[in-house]
Amino acid sequence: MFQLSAETHPSQVVLKVKNLEKMVAFYTEIVGLMLVKSEAQTAYLSAQGTPEKIILVVKQLPEPQETIKTAGLYHIAFLLPTRKDLGNTLLWLLQNNIEIGAGEHGYSEALYFSDPEGNGIEIYRDRPMEDWDIRENGEIVGVTEELDADGIIAEADRTWRGMPLGSKIGHIHLSVSDIEKSGAFMEKIGFSLKYNFGRQAKFFAAGNYHHHIGMNVWESRDLPKMQPEQFGLESYTFSLPNKEAYEQLQKHLQEQAIAHEKNDNALIVPDPNGTALIFTYD
Numbered sequence: 656m657f658q659l660s661a662e663t664h665p666s667q668v669v670l671k672v673k674n675l676e677k678m679v680a681f682y683t684e685i686v687g688l689m690l691v692k693s694e695a696q697t698a699y700l701s702a703q704g705t706p707e708k709i710i711l712v713v714k715q716l717p718e719p720q721e722t723i724k725t726a727g728l729y730h731i732a733f734l735l736p737t738r739k740d741l742g743n744t745l746l747w748l749l750q751n752n753i754e755i756g757a758g759e760h761g762y763s764e765a766l767y768f769s770d771p772e773g774n775g776i777e778i779y780r781d782r783p784m785e786d787w788d789i790r791e792n793g794e795i796v797g798v799t800e801e802l803d804a805d806g807i808i809a810e811a812d813r814t815w816r817g818m819p820l821g822s823k824i825g826h827i828h829l830s831v832s833d834i835e836k837s838g839a840f841m842e843k844i845g846f847s848l849k850y851n852f853g854r855q856a857k858f859f860a861a862g863n864y865h866h867h868i869g870m871n872v873w874e875s876r877d878l879p880k881m882q883p884e885q886f887g888l889e890s891y892t893f894s895l896p897n898k899e900a901y902e903q904l905q906k907h908l909q910e911q912a913i914a915h916e917k918n919d920n921a922l923i924v925p926d927p928n929g930t931a932l933i934f935t936y937d
Contacts, residue, residue, distance in 0.1 A: 657845045657907045657911075658845050658847060658861070659844070659845035659846060659861040659862075659893075659895070659900075659904065660861065660862075660895055660896050660900040660903075661861055661862025661863065662861075662862065662895070662896035662900075663861035663862070663867075663893050663894070663895050663896070663900070664823075664861070664867065664893065664894055665823075665824045665825070665826060665827055665867055665868075665891065665892070665893050665894075666708075666710065666823075666824060666892050666893060666894040666935070667709060667710055667711070667712065667824070667891070667892040667933075668710070668711055668712070668728075668731050668824060668827065668888070668890070668891050668892070669711075669712040669713075669714060669888075669889040669890045669891075669892075670711070670712070670713050670714065670728075670774060670887065670888060670889065671714050671716045671885070671886050671887060671888075671889050672713055672714065672715060672716065672772055672886060673715075673716065673718070673772055673886055674715075674771070674772070675696060675697075675698060675713060675714075675715040677771055678698075678713050678770060678771060678772065679693070679698045679700075679713060681770050681771050682700055682711060682713065682770070683700070683817075685747075685748070685751055685753060686733070686770075686776065686778075686818060687703070687744070687747075687815070687816075687817035687818035688700040688701065688702065688703075688710070688711060688817070688818055689701050689702065689703050689704075689706065689817065689818075691706045691709060696714065696715035697712060697713070697714045697715070698712070698713045699711075699712055700712075700713070702817075702818045702819070702820065702821070702822040702823065703816065703817045703818055703819055703820055703822075704819075704820040705820065708823075710733075710823060710824050711731070714889065716884065716886060722885070722886070723879065723882075723885070724878055725875075725878050725879050725880060725881045725882065725885055725887070725928075725929065726829070726830050726831050726832045726875045726878050726879070726880060726881055726928035726929065727829070727830055727875075727881045727885075727887040727888045727928065727929070727930060728774055728775060728827075728828075728829065728830065728887055728888035728930075729775050729828040729829055729830045729869070729870075729871060730767065730774075730775030730776055730777045730828045731774070731775070731776055731777070731824065731827060731828075732765075732776075732777035732778075732779060732824065732825045732826045732827070732828060733776070733777070733778045733779070733818065733822055733823070733824060733825065734779060734780070734781065734822065734823055734824070734825030734826075735778060735779065735780045735818070735819065735821075735822050736780070736819060736820075736821040736822065737780060738764070738780050738807060738810045739810045739811060739812060740780065740819050740822075741764060741766070741778070741779070741780045741807055741810075742807045742808050742809070742810045742811030742812075743811045743812065743813065743814065743815040744766065744778050744815065744818075745766060745804065745807055745808060745811070746808060746811055746813060746815065747815040748766065748768065753768050754768060754769075755767065755768050756768070757801075757802035757804060758799050758800070758801075758802055759798065759799075759800040759801060759802045759803065760797045760798060760799060760800075761782070761786075761787065761788055761796070761797050761798045761800075762781060762782055762784075762786070762787040762788070762795065762797060762865040763779045763780065763781050763782060763797075763865070764779060764780055764782070764802055764803070764807060765777050765778070765779035765802070766778045766779065766802075772886060772887075774887065774888075775828070777828070779825065781825070781865075784863075787865060789863075793847070793849070793863075794849060794850060795849045795850055795858075795860075795863075795865045795866075796850060797850060797858070797865065825867075826866050826867050826868060826869060827867070827868055827869070827891045828868075828869035828870065828871070829868065829869065829870040829871075829888075829926075829928065829930075830870075830871065830872075830873075830874060830875035830878075830928075831870045831871070831872060831875060831927070831928050832872070832875055832876065832877055832878045832879070832880070832927075832928060833872075833876075833877070833927065834854055834855070834856070834857060834870060834871070834872045834876075835854075836927050837857075837870050837926070837927050837928065838857045838859075838870065840926060840927050841857075841859045841868060841870075842859070843911060843913065844908075844913065844924065844932070845861070845904065845907065846859035846860060846861060846867070846868060847859060847860060847861070849864075849865060849866050850865075850866070852871075854872075855871055855872060855873060856869065856870065856871035856872075856873070857869070857870055857871075858870075861893075867893070879929075880927075880928055880929030881928060881929030881930050882929060885929075888930045889930060889931065890923075890930060890931035890932070890933050891930065891931075891932060891933070892921075892933040892934070892935060893932070893933070893934050893935075894934075894935055894936060894937050895934055895935070895936040895937070896936065896937055897936055897937065898936055900936060901920070901922070901934065901935070901936040904922060904934055905917070905922055908922065908924065920935055920936065921933050921934065921935050922934040922935075
């Protein structure tokens, strides 16, 4: 069975938004991203100190004729380098009166909140891999327990300066309409199933990570696909390690008759929920 290269990683998310100015302000002032450039009703953002790595693109859309609830994004998950960074972020969110959820997942410690248009955000740090619950069959089991917020804050140096150098998109979590169909799609592309939470949620990755893609039907079962004029997730991009891996994936897509387009050095694969899964290479 075809498997994506273990070095494959999520690199960018594109959001379609109602109010570009308000969303850019939130993602820079609260989330801590850096505005690299803004043009043609589109803003490009990176972590601090890495303007060459655009991890979030925010696009202004006109008001749709009809707003309906669809499948799409559950959350974008930004991975921080250290627990100290997570502590600084937690303090910053509290100081700005952001409503926060939190969870200890065994392999990670995570904070959850939403942007002004209801798109979910996770900011987290990974525990060392030796602390993960990795089974003999490759399954990586997560838990949801109370976060040690006091311990995290104790490691903060209380000098929040935005999303620090080395931060990146760690994973994308999707709200899907059909968990079996969406899961089969990810496996056919070449992601491996890392954890199966019954008929409610599934977690996939390239290589030995706990998950690069999560999906659930908690609020989205049987909802229609995301439409082009709907606000929310437009696309999510993964970077392959080199041109050889890119060409291997392209051949696989062709052999398996998986619908896709090629645009410059990008393979664009429509997913089952109306958003685009894009592959490029570093």
